[in-house]
Amino acid sequence: MDNTIQVSDLTQGYGRTTVLRDINLTLTPGTILALIGPSGAGKTTLVATIMGMLKPRQGTVTVLNTAVPNRPLLARIGYMAQTDALYDSLTGAENLQFFGTMQGLRRAAMPERIKYAAGVVNLQPDLKKPVQDYSGGMKRRLSLAIALLADPAVLILDEPTVGIDPELRQQIWHELHALAASGKTILLTTHVMEDAEQADTIMMIRNGEAIAQGTPAQLTAQYHVATVEAAFLQAGRDQDAHRRND
Numbered sequence: 001m002d003n004t005i006q007v008s009d010l011t012q013g014y015g016r017t018t019v020l021r022d023i024n025l026t027l028t029p030g031t032i033l034a035l036i037g038p039s040g041a042g043k044t045t046l047v048a049t050i051m052g053m054l055k056p057r058q059g060t061v062t063v064l065n066t067a068v069p070n071r072p073l074l075a076r077i078g079y080m081a082q083t084d085a086l087y088d089s090l091t092g093a094e095n096l097q098f099f100g101t102m103q104g105l106r107r108a109a110m111p112e113r114i115k116y117a118a119g120v121v122n123l124q125p126d127l128k129k130p131v132q133d134y135s136g137g138m139k140r141r142l143s144l145a146i147a148l149l150a151d152p153a154v155l156i157l158d159e160p161t162v163g164i165d166p167e168l169r170q171q172i173w174h175e176l177h178a179l180a181a182s183g184k185t186i187l188l189t190t191h192v193m194e195d196a197e198q199a200d201t202i203m204m205i206r207n208g209e210a211i212a213q214g215t216p217a218q219l220t221a222q223y224h225v226a227t228v229e230a231a232f233l234q235a236g237r238d239q240d241a242h243r244r245n246d
């Protein structure tokens with residue numbers, strides 16, 4: 001089976017600064033990968049590179065067997081940026097309409113898709129409010145709904161659960177698992193360990209390096225610890241020790 005996302009020996013950076021080194025990542029159809037790592041580790045940089053917003057400095061990235069950057073490919077990816085890019089003066093419904101049109105959704109399909117996407121994030125009661133009156137969490141939810149609108153094969157979500165309460169988080173995870181079961185491929189970043197534990201595989205990035213990668217069970221076994229959080233902390237200490245010895 002072809003891989004949905006393949007990152008090979010990627011090095012990435014801005015100007016003279018190197019942010020990511022030798023990143024390798026493979027994501028098969030129907031699987032969920034969580035990217036975790038401290039603030040500034042390079043998660044968003046990796047996501048932006050996979051989206052083709054940054055050209056790989058070294059190495060290659062393919063999505064759906066297409067090398068990025070590739071503009072037509074974007075129509076097949078549902079993307080939620082870390083910073084909400086919404087029209088504040090428009091209502092939630094108008095934002096969904098606008099982005100749905102941008103994504104090439106047919107007018108006839110629009111009401112059904114908006115109903116579905118808003119439903120996943122419980123936003124129906126607030127769709128008529130202008131986005132400038134939304135809370136932070138409501139904006140995140142609207143951004144997630146927009147990513148889901150066009151039923152894309154690939155979802156790339158940069159911190160989708162920020163500002164989302166536990167009950168809704170559970171509902172969103174239920175939907176993400178259902179989407180994965182139907183063959184969608186999902187890559188998300190998070191600082192929340194409970195979210196990481198829901199993923200099929202976890203990739204830990206620290207100081208621009210992939211310090212550990214595996215299923216939650218593999219990671220806890222590898223570090224002889226009970227939780228993914230403990231595995232992550234231990235992997236970080238190992239990286240520090242390794243760097244001191246270099």
Ligand SMILES: Nc1ncnc2c1ncn2[C@@H]1O[C@H](COP(=O)(O)OP(=O)(O)OP(=O)(O)O)[C@@H](O)[C@H]1O
Pocket residue numbers: 014019037038039040041042043044045046082
């Ligand atoms: N546009 C940019 N120009 C220059 N440096 C940048 C740019 N964007 C990010 N960086 C730097 O790259 C590094 C990684 O940033 P990145 O946003 O990828 O981290 P992150 O893991 O997503 O962090 P967070 O968890 O806070 O979102 C940081 O040192 C950051 O300062």
Ligand SMILES: [Mg+2]
Pocket residue numbers: 043044045082158
């Ligand atoms: Mg980020």
